[in-house]
Amino acid sequence: MPEILTDSIQDYLKAIYELTQSGQSASTNALAARLGVEPASVTGMVQKLAAAKPSLVDYRKHHGVKLTAAGRRAALEVIRHHRLLEAWLVKTLGYSWDEVHSEAERLEHAISEDFEERVAAALGYPLRDPHGEPIPSSDLIMPSDESVPLQSLHAGQKAIVRRVDAQDQGLLRHLEELRLIPGARVEVLEVAPYDHIMHLRIKDSREPIALGPAITARVFVEAL
Secondary structure: OOOOOOHHHHHHHHHHHHHOOOOOOEOHHHHHHHHOOOHHHHHHHHHHHHHOOOOOEEEEOOOEEEEOHHHHHHHHHHHHHHHHHHHHHHHHHOOOOOOHHHHHHHHOOOOOHHHHHHHHHHOOOOOEOOOOOEOOOOOOOOOOOOOEEHHHOOOOOEEEEEEEOOOOHHHHHHHHHHOOOOOOEEEEEEEOOOOOOEEEEEOOOOOOEEEOHHHHOOEEEEEO
């Protein structure tokens, strides 16, 4: 592992992990969009990460970038910090789930391994963060997650919400107002064939709701 994993390097590794979870490579343009930097800056950084000892990424021009084993462990360490911090901020300091992401982004680089362990112990070693995202274990293994996007369900299917892939505060507040949060049980009533608007009923809610793909692609469920 390089002597110093700067905040910037950790941000890159985390972003690459998130963009390559399905097995594909991350393009420089996708990384640039994710991190809010210029593609030329991305190219320079991934070349630096590839040349590190040990190498943190596999990078081939025009073929994108993937994490090496060392890069993956470093990414999972940052992700563990981030998700534990989100859980801690909600449970201990009274933050709402739409407030914690930016705070955890700032704190994830600063905490020690002892602090991380104390947070985990104080929370009872949680398996998921407030958004339902799995928390890597202390030995940096990501728990399996079999959830699928809500938009993949068909009329008549029932499911339970497992996680929400959202950093947008407004969207998170909207989902909370709808009660479409981890643990909610839903039944798909109808899916429009052309615009894919989904009509569903959330358990214990009076009226059905209609959701477009912008939301149903970011809510992940386990079919019942």
